[in-house]
Amino acid sequence: MAIGSLEMKSMPREVVEGLKELIGKECTLQRIGTDRSLFIGFGSITTTTAKPHAEFEIGTYDCAWRVFDGKRILCGRNDAVDDMDELNQRFSKLQLGKIVSIDRLTELDTRIEFSNGLSVDICCTISDDDQILHIFLPMKRVIRFSLCDGWRIGPSDSPW
């Protein structure tokens, strides 16, 4: 079970340790927001918030994402749909399985590989210093990846 390439190992140790917590976790939540944002959750689901969220949750608000099976893109942020419910339905039906690895496709793009042979790629498509992706972890922690700060981990319930 791998975290990924040599480049990933140059990120802060505590980020790598946080990512390792996800390896082997079964996907329990998959949804697309009405703005095409991505939410993939693992572990227990909480329904006390306005929308359901998982104990571990990988997501992106504004960057591109796609689901890839090695040959074809099965679903992507920019799929033409009549409404977001259609995109959400399409994404939710995919059986991802357990996380096998979290890797860098490039310096800017991240691939999450799953046990059912599918990958979710999150690609940096913004040029400012906003986050590219986030990974919520238990105990109010979050990993954040951005162009300006790289990979960092910190509390999710307070400013850094």
Place this chain on the structure above:
Amino acid sequence: MPKAPKGAADIAKRIPASEKQVRDIASRVERELGEDARRALYDAKDPALGDRTIQEVLEDAKSLYEDAGKAIPQWLLDRLR
């Protein structure tokens, strides 16, 4: 005749906030309140009403500061006027 749901009458004249506006507010909320709050800002959107107006996004942001027991920042107060 059944009453139209709240907000329905205004849909025709609702101008959605731009992506840039939403991201600017969201990133400020993240910087000042944390990631949980930013996610809550996105959660606050009611899909039945479609994209939020800038006023609605600002009001949702304001609620987050209030929920956190923090003073409403000046940048937000200025935009809410």
